[in-house]
Amino acid sequence: MKQEQLQLNQKDYVEEQLQELLEKEEISFYRIIDSTSRKNNFYVEKEYSIESVLKSQRDELIVTVKTKDEETLGESSFTLIPQHTKEDIDQEIKDALFICSQSRNKLYNEITSDDEIVKDSHIDYNSFIDSKVKDDFNNNTINLFIEEKLQNFKSIIKEESSDDTVIRLNAMELLTSLTKKQLRTSTKITKEYEKDSAYLEIVLTAIEKSGKESEHILYQKINNLYTFNYEGFLRDAITKIKDALHAIKPASYEGEIELKGTACLDFFNPDLTMNAYIAHCSSRLIYQKLSNYKINEQAIKNIKKDKLTVSINPLLPHNNASTPFDADGIAAQKITLINNNKIENFFASNQYAQYLNINPTGPMGPLEIERGTLSEELNEGIEIHTFSSFVPDMLSGNFSAEVRLGYIVKDGKKTPFKGGLFTGNIFKLLENCELSKEVVEETGYKGPKAIKFYEGELVGLD
């Protein structure tokens, strides 16, 4: 390449340029997030053969600059990759200054290294990384673990298969990553952490002698690659896939509906959006007049049974969703949003905290929901274990989700079903519900293992 390559000196060059602009007061603040992310991914197809193995390394600098006048503040971010040249960096900074002039918001003050909220002596940075995963990444030995797991899966599946019902692993993906992030700001905040994460997806098929087939997909963000209960995960999937072979089409139903397993997790912590009662605790939504929540008021009106106590806890050890600080450098802490159905706090970045005159809360992290009173199994009603996809409207709380696997319960006897729609409004359903005494911890969630709604509705296929 003919252009001058910076690469190793790139980080110093960016910081020198930004420092110069700061001294000339052309910018009021800068932030650099220096990120390196490595992946080691394995893709397995049927008959336990590996389809592909992918290794990658992604290095990037995410730079934010801000300019301010007496009343407003402008902000712009851009991403630099190793291939960017000195000329590219100069152009990116020039563009960012122009964007700052176009993107003006109400003025707020920056967090500095002297602020109490950035102090992090309470945080154990080792709780975000497993040293064995790090070593295996460095030694290129993760594949040995995967190969061992595949052999384990093979023997469990063989053990669970019978002459009547054959179980097959149709696909598996195990994606592992190791990320290092460093935050540097013009206000002298310097912090860094390393984090490992993993994702497992398994697709199983059950085939009966008659040729009838059913499929079950399990996907899970794994908190700890080496201590995760793979066997329990697989055996649970096999039970479900065998049940799915005999699933019937459900009729419409109104009454007691209990969510268990991934359905319960999806309800509290949906994959693609936020649950409405959490979204309404967002300082951003409050500021934008999209939430009516007020401190000390009730989160759910007309509560008849269990009341919600909800916290955000980014310090849950070895939880994939945990993180030690936010983009402003504010240290993680557990914050209770809703206490016994009373709205206690809004989660807030530095910007929105100042707009609303409240304290910033740092990173969100996993949701922690207090256990409830439910301990008995459903005797009569509907139990739902898996949705196709649960995506509620985070503003209105309306939802309607197709059931992948559920059970019709009569006199304690369970009949599996597939299809139909669990429908309703989250705020309304939570008025009359019970949360289980038993709790689980998954990525992004620690809370009840089940939730029972007394006024649930299922639209059937009849």
Add this chain to the structure above:
Amino acid sequence: MEDNVRKELIQSFKKAVTLGKENNFYVDCNYLSKKETSIRKDQMNSDIGKDNDTGIKLRIWDGDKFLESASSKFDEKTIMLLTEELIELAKKSSITQRKELKIDTKNVEKSVSFEEETLDLEYITKTIETYNKKIKELHEAVVNARGIVLQRVEEHIFVNEYKQVHQKIPNSLLAMVGFIQTPKGESKMVYESYVSRTFQENLDKFNNDLPHIKGKIEAMLKAKKLKGGKYKVLLAPHLTGLLAHESFGHGMEADTMLKNRALASQYLGKKIGKDFINIVDYPALEGKHGEFYFDHDGQEAQKTYLVKNGVINTPMADMYSKTNLDLEKSSNSRMEAFDHKNYTRMSNTYFEPGTKPWTELLESIDDGILITDSSGGMEDPKGWGVQIQGNFGQRIKNGKLVDEYYDGFTLTGFLPDIVGHIEDISKEFHIEGGGNCGKGHKEWVRVSEGGPYMLINEVILG
């Protein structure tokens, strides 16, 4: 990417391919760059940012599987180092009988490049501000209005022994959102979104729609919960596109078939609907959200009939699936980003239009629902379930639209039942939508939504 930099990168890629060949291995190289400027502006806040997701991926075929290496660095030294590592790894694979990859051996050296719109940020931000104000003034129930502009440029290079292709595709998305509050205190939103080559083109379309938005806000304020059950429906183009996508889109992905995860593989060549039903995937639709001219296996874009004259026809495929299922050409290999695996993915997937005006379809309905908006869907290729959620609809009585509205409901059912009940489709044909499609719950790629209006005699809503 400047011409000289591109030429040098292609030369480095060619050296990698040659080194692979000298060692008797197939090697291919992808460069993928996704750059985005996002402008999000409402009446309280403004947020403008730039994102750059750029890197390379090299693959080697060891006779059984792909070994892949991705990096955000792509100087020649890095490329050759990664290639040497991959060759060493491939040599270590204990493959006794190498499987021949199914490669398209037609020599292609081609570049398709569209001119980028000069981004006038000042004009865009001022225009959004003006239109936010207009939306707010439409109705007292509007509490905030937001404009979202995503200006994107995707640049891609693929090199293997036979192909040396380059494409640069700019794309613009405009979404205008009105946040409303109902008299009961519920928060809801009304939105319109457009995709084309330029911001101005999208804005012109929004200008045409603006007079109708007040009516849409009033309709949303009146919207109530739909009673679950079977309905006769008229799907607007956006919904018809989603149905094509979630039904015989995902169901006809060859990598899903290879893993025994698609029921459609047992129905190839069988009739599943009326003669007028043709479902197509075609990437080379200019200005549409799923537009591309070469896939990430270097295959030139082509039209694939997934369903032809009501008969299940040809699956979409990527190189690995073509090799293992012995399939012919199809241009559907895509990766989310440079450090992701290639999967079989859709692009612009739609039902081909019919001959009747849509009003004729409307007039034929005694009692039914016109469904116009939706927030997304979920596939079930093995069980042939369908979920399309977050819909907005208007009642049809005696062939006329009446003042009765519903929101937040889901369309579901067993695919053969739904397709079997398709009664007619319109000659009007619109592809406006810009969605992102996941493979299950991850691997997001841009796709479009749209097609003709469609009359379905019986479908489950709830």
